[in-house]
Amino acid sequence: MKTVFVHPERCIGCKQCEFACAVAHSQTKSPFLAVFETPSPKPRIHAEPGLQLNTSFPNKCRHCNPAPCMAVCPTSAIRRAVDYPEIVFIDASKCIACAMCAMVCPFDVITYHASAAAPEKVAVAIKCDHCIERQRQGLIPACVEVCKVNALEFGEINELVRKARTRYSEAVSVAVGQLQPEIVGLPVQIESWRDWGESVTHVNAGDSKGV
Known part of the structure; x- marks a missing residue:
């Protein structure tokens, strides 16, 4: 529609x-x-x-x-x-x-x-x-x-x-990514999970290029 x-x-x-x-x-x-x-x-x-x-x-x-x-x-x-x-x-x-x-x-x-x-x-x-x-x-x-x-x-x-949903999600992600865990009380391990997520993304991107 x-x-x-x-x-x-x-x-x-x-x-x-x-x-x-x-x-x-x-x-x-x-x-x-x-x-x-x-x-x-x-x-x-x-x-x-x-x-x-x-x-x-x-x-x-x-x-x-x-x-x-x-x-x-x-x-x-x-x-x-x-x-x-x-x-x-x-x-x-x-x-x-x-x-x-x-x-x-x-x-x-x-x-x-x-x-x-x-x-x-x-x-x-x-x-x-x-x-x-x-x-x-x-x-x-x-x-x-x-x-x-x-x-x-x-x-x-x-x-x-x-x-629209993707656009708002990206805006929220940018805002959240700029937060300091110790300031807003985020779990201390969140940075480790973010680093892990970035490494997985890079690996997947490399695999895609190889294919």
């Missing part, structure tokens, strides 16, 4: 993801012409500011399974795409703006705005659809494409989680 993976510790709150999202869901798909559209396109991702300068969290739909919003929608306007069943999207032509989906959303990512896709361009529910139209063209979500600090990644969820 592919998804957009968020690294909040990397986000600097530049809001380029919001701008790219709005353009990707505009009628013209142009950053120069979209600002003149009526109604104006709105982002489906929300980079809310953190408590410290240059910190933020890009909040977006998680495409839950089961999806509470889909379960409570009285008109079946919220459903899963046939070709991308992991994506939950909103059919603007069926939305009656009852706000039931927004009430049950655990992440507060559903908003209401006038939409060109809705009858008479009335206000309807909008949320992230993982740029399904772009994916159908072989492209990645717009927010991921423009993020300059890799706070947003797109790919198979298990692979993205594995990469």
Whole structure:
């Protein structure tokens, strides 16, 4: 299953993801012409500011399974795409703006705005659809494409989680490796075990080269 993976510790709150999202869901798909559209396109991702300068969290739909919003929608306007069943999207032509989906959303990512896709361009529910139209063209979500600090990644969820887990493990290993046993009360034999581990690693590396 592919998804957009968020690294909040990397986000600097530049809001380029919001701008790219709005353009990707505009009628013209142009950053120069979209600002003149009526109604104006709105982002489906929300980079809310953190408590410290240059910190933020890009909040977006998680495409839950089961999806509470889909379960409570009285008109079946919220459903899963046939070709991308992991994506939950909103059919603007069926939305009656009852706000039931927004009430049950655990992440507060559903908003209401006038939409060109809705009858008479009335206000309807909008949320992230993982740029399904772009994916159908072989492209990645717009927010991921423009993020300059890799706070947003797109790919198979298990692979993205594995990469994140490895990265955190390496960071912890570096921090632990700098600790002095006598200061933090680590067992005195830990240095011996570390030396043994390094020697085994070197031996294995030599065997691999020999093969």
